[in-house]
Amino acid sequence: MNNNKLFAANVLASSVLALGTMAGGAFAADECGSVTIAEMNWASASLLANVDAIILEEGYGCDVDIISGDTTPTFTSMNEKGEPDLAPELWVNAVREPLAKAVEEGRMVSALEGPITGLGEGWWVTKKFKEDHPEIDTVEKMLAHPELVPYIEDESKGAFMGCPAGWGCQLANANMFRAFDMEEKGWVLVDPGSAAGLDGSIAKAVNRDEPWFGYYWAPTAVIGKYDLQMLPFEADWAGTENWDGCMVKSVDECADPQPSSWTDSVVHSVVTAQFAEENAVTMGYLENRVFPGDEMNAMLVYMNENQATGEDAAFEFLATKEDIWTQWVPEEIAEKVKDAL
Template identity: 70%
Template sequence: MKFTRLSAATLLGLAAGAGAAMAQEQCGDVSIAEMNWASAELMANVDAIILEEGYDCDVELIPGATNTTFASMNEKAQPDVAPELWINAVRDPLSAAKEEGRLQALNDGPITGLGEGWWVTSEFHEAHPEIDTVEKMLAHPDLVPDVEDPDKGAFMGCPAGWGCQLVNANLFRAFDMEEKGWKLVDPGSAAGLDGSIAKAVNRSQPWFGYYWSPTAVIGKYGLVMLPFETEWAGRENWDGCIAKSEQECLDPKPTSWTKSEVETVVTKGFLDEGGVAQNYFKARVFPGDVMNAMLVYMTENQANGEDAAYEFLISHEDVWTQWVSEDVAEKVKDAL
């Protein structure tokens, strides 16, 4: 019989390798940011249920918001995961944190079809298929007459005080929309903006203006975003002018809308110890139409993130089972 003697160093190496493999198969404790808007609440609760029931993780949901959650993760390495971090708000410090190894993106597209921009109603889009870009729309103010001044086209901007109010006002000037026959309309409030869309859709009237996705409004009323033909004019123009007040933006250049980017961001500690949960976050992508439909459900049923998560898992099994293995999917389904 042959006998192979292993050195102490070899034994220690094998033990370390086995320990690493076991860590990858396990999950352990995971803290997830439950940020304070509907889609983020839904995502955090879906993540919690799947990780707890499917992977036997111990999950803690921690209330948060974009800037406060980022600061806590960057400075205190807690929570472990931000499921829906809109990175334009923290781009520079996030880039620094990535370069220095404190934070990393596990998923750079957890929701499809998202973004800000200029939209029309689906009925208008179907009636005017030739108007398939912003620039083509700007050539036809007559198709969206303003109620108070029918000789001008109505472009619905953002309420005063919102960051997008400055952006829309500066883009209105950059594209010479007043000279082209347009009027920039202030909706007055969030309710006014939403109400203008609901009124237009319900009365089969044209509507053209600013909104963003994912939102319940986009899901409920089926607005269609028009792409810009104009190329992106760079961050200096956007951050240094378009996103500032008119007094600070004397010469705005025409540009497409800045790209909206969302990432699932994690701490270094989670990268080192997250085990199987890492693979789940890498695979987890919500289709934009499904997300918008869920936001409609949350609005109409006054559902919180946990209630909506169970509804999503029951109603959209075809989506989330693609993120996990069959045995994990069965464990989650048994728990619903």
């Protein structure tokens, strides 16, 4: 089993066990007190935090306070200080081992694995390319045809768009490039230079109906706006030792990278154990709250095009997507939220 999947299964099993030990009076609780929610500093997490805040406050009567957060500092504060109460979108790969320990030792609880569908990093092509070449349905098939994505400076080679220098994904893409012998197959690893350069290369290709092949991640406004299509890998994930011990390190530290699928992006909605014990009713909401990836991408496009904050987007989502969020809560809670909008 993929180590990330095994970790996720262990965290969820430990969380269920932890909640099971909280039976009795805690599960009879029907009042929600003060709740602090971490609003991470990227768009999807900001939207999710604000959706949670509105539903918990207007639907469940919680007294909600949103605080700024980021993956490692938020986890550390929850683990060591028991605050904030909730991290709606915690990307686990950066804190995998300490989170597993915190759950096992009863300080934290995973309320939900995968609060957004379609999360992840990988290699993508444009929608038009996918439509024009339905036979190219895996990364490995793409790699056999560099002529389909000609490099502007040498059209005898194919262009693979990697990450800007200094980004963590730059190392992984460079080592994946070597692992799949892409240079020998006729590919050039292109450095976009910056985030704007990466996004601009996608916009240019889509607007001109030109092919594009490279790295990106979801959920993002770019994926939503340009409808990029992720290509799956035929190769299995080659394990933790290959990925953590080689792929994410510098070329000098990764002498023999092995072909591998991209490592799974594991994301959880995480709460403190105290919150889980004292808020069984609201835990039911968090356990049900799964944001469809295509809707999240669309909301990120809305935020980008309207310069909307996470709070702005949360109200827009709740006002226009009742068919989605009303499935997360009982009818009487949904009515309270709708009345407050």
